[in-house]
Amino acid sequence: MNNNDGKDIPSRAVACLKSPWNDCHNTIWLASALRLHRNIEKFKFPSKLDAERKKQIIALVGTEYLKQSSTSPLMLKAEDLSFLDREYLVEHFLLIESFNQMGIGNAFVIDDTGESLTLFNSEDHIAFIKVSTQPEFDVSWSELIKEEVQLGKKFNFAFSSRFGFLTSDLSNCGTAFGASAYLQLPALIHTEKINTLLETELEDNVMVTGIQGNPSEVVGDILVVQNNYTLGVTEENICSAVRSFATRLQNEETSLRQSMKTSPNPLLMDRVSRAFAVLCHSYQIEAVEALNAFSLLKLGLDMGWVQGCSVAELNRLFFNCRRAHLLYQFEGKTLQEEIPHKRAEFIHKALKKVSLLI
Amino acid sequence: MGNMFEGLGMYPDEKMPERPLECGECKKHIAFQYTEMVGSAVVQNCMCSECPVLARKLYGDRPNEPGEGISLEGSTELMCGNCGTTLEAVRVGSALGCSVCYEVFEDILLSELASMGKIPTRLVMTKKSQLLHQGRVRGEAVEISPSMRLLALNEALSEMLKVEDYEQAARLRDQIKTLTDQQEQQEDLRKEEL
Numbered sequence: 038m039n040n041n042d043g044k045d046i047p048s049r050a051v052a053c054l055k056s057p058w059n060d061c062h063n064t065i066w067l068a069s070a071l072r073l074h075r076n077i078e079k080f081k082f083p084s085k086l087d088a089e090r091k092k093q094i095i096a097l098v099g100t101e102y103l104k105q106s107s108t109s110p111l112m113l114k115a116e117d118l119s120f121l122d123r124e125y126l127v128e129h130f131l132l133i134e135s136f137n138q139m140g141i142g143n144a145f146v147i148d149d150t151g152e153s154l155t156l157f158n159s160e161d162h163i164a165f166i167k168v169s170t171q172p173e174f175d176v177s178w179s180e181l182i183k184e185e186v187q188l189g190k191k192f193n194f195a196f197s198s199r200f201g202f203l204t205s206d207l208s209n210c211g212t213a214f215g216a217s218a219y220l221q222l223p224a225l226i227h228t229e230k231i232n233t234l235l236e237t238e239l240e241d242n243v244m245v246t247g248i249q250g251n252p253s254e255v256v257g258d259i260l261v262v263q264n265n266y267t268l269g270v271t272e273e274n275i276c277s278a279v280r281s282f283a284t285r286l287q288n289e290e291t292s293l294r295q296s297m298k299t300s301p302n303p304l305l306m307d308r309v310s311r312a313f314a315v316l317c318h319s320y321q322i323e324a325v326e327a328l329n330a331f332s333l334l335k336l337g338l339d340m341g342w343v344q345g346c347s348v349a350e351l352n353r354l355f356f357n358c359r360r361a362h363l364l365y366q367f368e369g370k371t372l373q374e375e376i377p378h379k380r381a382e383f384i385h386k387a388l389k390k391v392s393l394l395i
Numbered sequence: 396m397g398n399m400f401e402g403l404g405m406y407p408d409e410k411m412p413e414r415p416l417e418c419g420e421c422k423k424h425i426a427f428q429y430t431e432m433v434g435s436a437v438v439q440n441c442m443c444s445e446c447p448v449l450a451r452k453l454y455g456d457r458p459n460e461p462g463e464g465i466s467l468e469g470s471t472e473l474m475c476g477n478c479g480t481t482l483e484a485v486r487v488g489s490a491l492g493c494s495v496c497y498e499v500f501e502d503i504l505l506s507e508l509a510s511m512g513k514i515p516t517r518l519v520m521t522k523k524s525q526l527l528h529q530g531r532v533r534g535e536a537v538e539i540s541p542s543m544r545l546l547a548l549n550e551a552l553s554e555m556l557k558v559e560d561y562e563q564a565a566r567l568r569d570q571i572k573t574l575t576d577q578q579e580q581q582e583d584l585r586k587e588e589l
Binding site: 062064066076078080081082084085160172173175182186189190193194195196197198199200201202203204205206207208210211212214241242265266267268269270271272274277280284287288291292295 | 477478479480485488490491492493494497498501504507508511512513514515516517518525526527528529530531532533534535544547548551554557558559560562563570
């Protein structure tokens with residue numbers, strides 16, 4: 038994929054990242070993610086550090102972190118990763134930020150679980166990220182805290198009794214902790230019932246956004262429920278608020294699907310049929326269009342309107358059709374302008390056995 | 396939230412909603428919209444009510460006149476001695492540069508958080524001496540206790556059964572069983588030790 042010496046190994050490591058998405062059978066609650074930010078007390082935050090200082094932090098903190106980890110971690114320096122590798126990480130860990138600006142002094146640690154990413158010197162000195170296909174936060178939270186406590190024994194984290202853990206982004210201080218639930222809600226979104234639900238049920242402590250971080254742009258019918266506050270609330274409050282609202286939305290989506298099984302909705306049946314046609318017959322297809330259509334096809338499968346594939350296969354396709362994942366499958370040999378056509382071909386092949394029953 | 400999903404569809408040429416309007420400098424909600432001529436180009440700007448950039452454009456660096464509405468306090472050069480971050484930078488939402496910034500700019504950080512809607516409303520009017528942080532402190536190993544987890548899982552299970560999502564319910568049951576088995580094993584071990 039990358040002909041430069043020394044860059045091939047990190048690229049291979051990213052490509053070999055175990056994907057939790059390959060065996061994800063979730064119909065609605067696709068994934069959960071946690072994020073914890075920390076800064077080392079004696080150092081300025083990364084935006085005020087030069088490359089040498091950042092390297093020093095990686096040498097000190099990164100090395101200690103690798104020593105303490107029990108999951109075969111691998112540190113990848115940003116300068117050794119291609120833009121494609123970085124984009125792959127963004128897609129894999131369902132992130133909204135771009136790693137394109139990262140360079141000397143930035144590093145990533147991945148491990149053999151494929152569910153853990155630790156960033157060094159991005160926004161803060163350390164950002165622990167955990168992603169999982171389980172519709173809960175408790176296990177990831179325990180793992181995250183274990184890592185943080187271990188590292189905290191060696192380094193003092195920046196902390197004040199008034200503002201809690203100190204972060205470069207003011208809106209992250211306090212717990213410096215974020216919990217997100219990724220919900221795929223095609224029935225609620227396409228029937229527009231979601232608007233009423235959000236207007237009446239959404240409380241101040243949680244917010245809803247799209248998978249790309251823009252609250253007004255929903256891709257693949259995925260809504261990300263996340264905490265709005267990090268200060269003035271406990272970590273348990275955060276998990277419980279996100280879990281509670283996500284469960285509420287999940288239940289509403291399930292109930293709506295149940296009711297549509299007895300009285301089918303022609304509008305949705307039409308959209309599912311069109312999605313099937315777009316996926317199976319387009320000559321070229323953009324990622325957003327494909328992701329939107331996959332969501333409808335998945336709904337169709339759940340409703341019994343489509344047959345010939347499983348939820349896990351559609352979830353896998355959902356991830357593998359995003360730009361970097363797709364390019365990895367062609368080992369980066371595809372030109373930018375060929376991607377939509379290659380994506381369409383890839384989808385045709387994957388959905389060969391799928392048929393419409395309505 | 397308004398009808399944020401209105402007009403969304405599966406085709407790229409369908410109407411996509413615009414981003415919520417936010418200040419071009421600070422990313423806060425806008426209060427003013429104005430048109431500016433920059434060379435030969437006409438530029439549309441949106442800015443929040445507290446934006447120091449707008450204040451500077453309107454009044455230059457002169458002190459604020461009473462009744463002008465926009466405070467120019469930000470133009471006084473309060474700066475963090477440790478990292479060089481200025482008050483103006485903090486007001487336009489730039490990243491804080493170090494831990495000391497939290498002490499230097501302490502007085503305005505709470506109002507900044509409130510204007511971003513990033514602090515519970517009950518805490519907006521707190522006194523300076525009052526602690527805002529309620530979560531873990533350094534070195535504290537707070538793990539979610541198994542019994543709390545069991546409680547949450549059981550709650551989720553009954554929710555799933557209520558909506559007849561048996562697939563999710565089966566998964567939750569497995570998790571409950573694993574957790575209960577673990578607890579029983581630990582209990583047995585403890586008894587053996589005694």
